[in-house]
Amino acid sequence: ETGVTQSPTHLIKTRGQQVTLRCSSQSGHNTVSWYQQALGQGPQFIFQYYREEENGRGNFPPRFSGLQFPNYSSELNVNALELDDSALYLCASSLGGPNSYGYTFGSGTRLTVV
Amino acid sequence: EDQVTQSPEALRLQEGESSSLNCSYTVSGLRGLFWYRQDPGKGPEFLFTLYSAGEEKEKERLKATLTKKESFLHITAPKPEDSATYLCAVFMDQGGKLIFGQGTELSVKP
Numbered sequence: 001e002t003g004v005t006q007s008p009t010h011l012i013k014t015r016g017q018q019v020t021l022r023c024s025s026q027s028g029h030n031t032v033s034w035y036q037q038a039l040g041q042g043p044q045f046i047f048q049y050y051r052e053e054e055n056g057r058g059n060f061p062p063r064f065s066g067l068q069f070p071n072y073s074s075e076l077n078v079n080a081l082e083l084d085d086s087a088l089y090l091c092a093s094s095l096g097g098p099n100s101y102g103y104t105f106g107s108g109t110r111l112t113v114v
Numbered sequence: 115e116d117q118v119t120q121s122p123e124a125l126r127l128q129e130g131e132s133s134s135l136n137c138s139y140t141v142s143g144l145r146g147l148f149w150y151r152q153d154p155g156k157g158p159e160f161l162f163t164l165y166s167a168g169e170e171k172e173k174e175r176l177k178a179t180l181t182k183k184e185s186f187l188h189i190t191a192p193k194p195e196d197s198a199t200y201l202c203a204v205f206m207d208q209g210g211k212l213i214f215g216q217g218t219e220l221s222v223k224p
Contacts, residue, residue, distance in 0.1 A: 042215050042216045042217050043158070043212070056211055090157050090158070097210075098210035105158045108156070
């Protein structure tokens with residue numbers, strides 16, 4: 001059991017639609033990062049939230065947005081879905097702040113865009 | 115540009131056949147290097163963190179080492195249950211970002 005729960009586990013959406021992915025972290029985990037992992041590739045950093053504020057962002061367009069809530073849950077929202085958005089989306093949370101090494105990953109949400 | 119490259123992309127071993135996986139990196143502001151194991155359809159599972167050149171860490175059949183430009187994951191006498199994708203990632207100075215390599219898919223046959 002990782003302590004980081006993501007939902008849903010699988011999702012199929014149509015190009016142009018919007019999607020919200022959810023992540024529930026352990027109590028006290030004040031930092032959450034989201035990653036996109038295409039098939040056969042390593043995860044790519046989308047953004048990080050620390051105490052409900054965006055703390056850093058990777059090379060992803062603004063249609064990728066996020067939220068972090070006081071109850072240690074977070075969301076990744078993707079608007080105007082494109083076929084290339086099909087991937088495994090991972091969240092990782094940490095107890096010790098953005099510079100902590102102790103990130104725990106969830107099992108991910110597999111998004112398929114058709 | 116910050117970059118992490120893993121080799122080989124895929125590795126097939128017989129049970130008991132030892133080998134090494136390579137992770138080379140060119141980054142500025144390295145704060146640590148991580149190794150993860152990832153099973154199909156799952157999130158990465160933490161194995162090791164290395165902080166400075168010359169450091170080594172071991173866990174069961176796995177041993178990770180670090181130099182100034184690369185890291186190795188040595189697998190001694192692997193078993194079929196060691197089959198997985200192994201990812202390395204560098205932890206960056208800014209924004210708590212991990213930069214991952216593309217992974218090495220390891221298959222161990224009995």
